[in-house]
Amino acid sequence: MNRLFIFIFIFILIFSGCHNVKKxxxxxxxxxxxxxxxxxxxxxxxxxxEVNIRQYTKEGTFDAFSESLPRLKKMGVKILWFMPVFSIxxxxxxxxxxxxxxxxxxxxxxxxxxxxxxFLKVVQMAHQLEMKVMLDWVPNHTGWSHHWIKNHPDYYSKxxxxxxxxxxxxxxxKAFGWTDVADLNYDNKSMRREMISALKYWxxxxxxxxxxxxxxxxxxxxxxxxxxxxxxxxxKDLFFLAESDKPELRNSGLFHATYGxxxxxxxxxxxxxxxxxxxxxxxxxxxxxxxxxxFAMNFSTNHDENSWQGTTKSFFGPAERTMDILTFTFDGMxxxxxxxxxNLDKQLAFFEKDEIDFGTYPKENFYRILLFRKANNxxxxxxxxxxxxxxxxxxxDSKYMAFTREKKVGKEMHRILVISNLTNQPGTIQLLGTxxxxxxxxxxxxxxxNIMPDQPMYLNPWETIFLTNK
Numbered sequence: 118m119n120r121l122f123i124f125i126f127i128f129i130l131i132f133s134g135c136h137n138v139k140k141x142x143x144x145x146x147x148x149x150x151x152x153x154x155x156x157x158x159x160x161x162x163x164x165x166x167e168v169n170i171r172q173y174t175k176e177g178t179f180d181a182f183s184e185s186l187p188r189l190k191k192m193g194v195k196i197l198w199f200m201p202v203f204s205i206x207x208x209x210x211x212x213x214x215x216x217x218x219x220x221x222x223x224x225x226x227x228x229x230x231x232x233x234x235x236f237l238k239v240v241q242m243a244h245q246l247e248m249k250v251m252l253d254w255v256p257n258h259t260g261w262s263h264h265w266i267k268n269h270p271d272y273y274s275k276x277x278x279x280x281x282x283x284x285x286x287x288x289x290x291k292a293f294g295w296t297d298v299a300d301l302n303y304d305n306k307s308m309r310r311e312m313i314s315a316l317k318y319w320x321x322x323x324x325x326x327x328x329x330x331x332x333x334x335x336x337x338x339x340x341x342x343x344x345x346x347x348x349x350x351x352x353k354d355l356f357f358l359a360e361s362d363k364p365e366l367r368n369s370g371l372f373h374a375t376y377g378x379x380x381x382x383x384x385x386x387x388x389x390x391x392x393x394x395x396x397x398x399x400x401x402x403x404x405x406x407x408x409x410x411x412f413a414m415n416f417s418t419n420h421d422e423n424s425w426q427g428t429t430k431s432f433f434g435p436a437e438r439t440m441d442i443l444t445f446t447f448d449g450m451x452x453x454x455x456x457x458x459x460n461l462d463k464q465l466a467f468f469e470k471d472e473i474d475f476g477t478y479p480k481e482n483f484y485r486i487l488l489f490r491k492a493n494n495x496x497x498x499x500x501x502x503x504x505x506x507x508x509x510x511x512x513x514d515s516k517y518m519a520f521t522r523e524k525k526v527g528k529e530m531h532r533i534l535v536i537s538n539l540t541n542q543p544g545t546i547q548l549l550g551t552x553x554x555x556x557x558x559x560x561x562x563x564x565x566x567n568i569m570p571d572q573p574m575y576l577n578p579w580e581t582i583f584l585t586n587k
Contacts, residue, residue: 154345154370157354159249159326161502162492163195164445165358169420169455170202170230171214172465172473179231179239186239190246192458192481193488197243198251198329198358200420202230206260211297212468217253218331219260219297223315233322240323249326251356252319256312256340257332258284258298265308266299272308274300284335303337313344320351327356333372334361341371358414367411374499377413377449379404384417384443387539388436394518394539398508412500415444416452423454424467438483439537439581445487446535446583448506448522450499458484483561490560494587496522496531504531512547516540517576521553532557534568534584538576547573557584 166189174181179202189197201217204225210216214229226233240250259265265272266281273281284293284300301308319325328348330336349355359372362379366372383400386392404413416422417440418429426432433440445451454461456473458481465471491497496504504524511517518537523530534553538544551570558565560583568584576582 154349154357154373155353156373156500156502157326157356159195159354160356160373160450161498161500162495163249163499164193164451164453164488164491165196165198165251165414166194167198167200167419167452167454169200169465169473171200171217172471173455175472177229177470177472179235183239183242186242186246186248188478188481190248192485193492194248194453195488195492196249196251196326196356199253201253201255201331202226202236204228206262206297208261209297210260210468212466214468214470215260216297216468218255218258220255221260221262222264223254223259223312224318237323240325244324249356250323251327251329251358252325253331254316254328255331256301257335258295258300260297261299263299265311269308269311272302272305272311274302284332287335303340309340309343312340313347316344316348317351320348320355324352326352326354327358329358329360330372331360333359333366333375334363338365338369338371341366342369345371362413364407364409368409370410373411374414374450375408375411377415380413380415380444380447380449381417381422384440385432388433388440390541393515394537395515397518397539398514401506401508413449414452415447415449416454417441417444418454418457419452420454420465420467423461424465428462428464429457430462435541436539436579439539439579441483442487442535442581442583443518443537445491446497446522446533447520448500448503451487451491453484486561490533490583490585490587494531494533494585495526496524496533496587498524504533507552509534509536509553510549512549513544516544517546519546519548519553530586532586533560535581536574536576536584537581538579541578543575543577545573545575547571555586557586559583560585 170182171177201220203223204221204227205215206219206221210219226236243250270281276282281299283296283298286293345357357372358374359366360376362376367375379400383392383397429437458478459475460479504522506520506522509519509521511519518539521532521534523532534557536546549571554568554570556567566584
């Protein structure tokens with residue numbers, strides 16, 4: 118009998134240790150009910166500008182960045198997304214300065230960026246200029262210097278030997294390679310409450326307007342069901358963006374927006390001749406079938422793409438202008454990354470100081486026009502606030518992309534028409550049908566254009582015509 122007891126006891130220990138390897142991350146039973154979040158009015162006509170404080174100026178501080186606020190306001194920016202502004206862990210850090218995403222304290226500002234007071238000041242200045250502020254939040258993991266490591270090791274995922282682990286890819290069972298961060302255990306109720314408390318802190322303290330949630334798809338759905346409505350109860354007009362393209366995050370009504378990863382990769386493949394306009398139309402239908410709520414954040418680059426994959430010039434080459442226009446006119450919220458208005462043509466170091474070389478802002482007017490058109494033509498607004506998109510058939514849908522968006526506003530019809538040559542060869546496009554016909558102006562120079570049914574148009578390689586009636 119004693120031997121049997123010892124065997125059972127050892128079996129339980131082994132089973133418990135092995136169970137820790139699997140990251141279940143589930144406490145609450147997922148609800149079938151939709152939690153439809155309120156869409157703030159300020160979201161409808163806005164694009165996002167991603168702020169990389171470390172690299173933005175020589176000083177790399179909030180105070181130095183604040184000098185750019187009037188310029189960004191004039192450019193038409195309505196939302197500022199600040200990459201993580203919190204203190205960075207020193208233990209196991211990568212590079213000289215470490216990663217923004219290896220947080221050592223969710224409620225302390227990175228001293229290299231300034232003080233809490235200087236952060237509050239830049240938020241206040243943005244609000245005075247009628248811009249909204251989103252914070253980048255890292256809920257999936259912390260840095261190894263976080264005080265939870267020492268005081269609450271139970272807040273973290275552990276292997277069979279009881280060691281805290283870095284994040285594991287659930288698809289492969291192997292580490293992502295993010296060795297500078299420790300994976301949080303969402304089976305722990307106390308950790309969840311601490312996380313929500315820290316999120317509430319910045320809403321109360323700084324009156325921020327929303328969060329961009331890093332690696333949102335690796336955090337369990339039932340945490341978002343617990344967390345996001347609670348945050349919204351503090352401030353109704355919060356906006357939530359998930360760094361994920363999982364349909365359930367939006368279809369649940371929990372997130373307003375997700376990442377347009379597939380859109381971005383498809384544009385890169387088209388620019389390199391690997392895919393064509395037909396593939397874009399195919400994706401379009403698949404996206405409509407998958408997502409029933411909210412909208413995507415579309416981008417030609419962001420901090421990850423720039424630092425790890427390349428520049429927009431290397432992605433798109435001579436197609437860059439067209440891909441930017443499509444990103445701003447297709448259904449979804451467009452993103453501008455720090456330096457794009459200066460035609461950023463280098464990969465910014467991620468763990469080191471690598472200042473953006475701002476000069477004469479050669480693309481600033483280009484983005485100003487795109488943001489102006491978005492704000493003033495409701496057909497371009499985000500999600501259901503905007504106009505429905507319709508494919509315009511052409512004489513060759515493998516080469517040419519044409520679509521219209523339209524929305525009735527009172528007695529007026531707001532409409533746009535976008536016509537693109539998605540090849541490196543010149544050609545003549547013919548728009549088939551009648552839906553698109555009418556009077557427009559060129560979005561960039563205001564020249565009037567009357568588009569007739571079945572009208573042929575000559576397009577240079579990678580040329581896009583963006584027409585609007587507002």
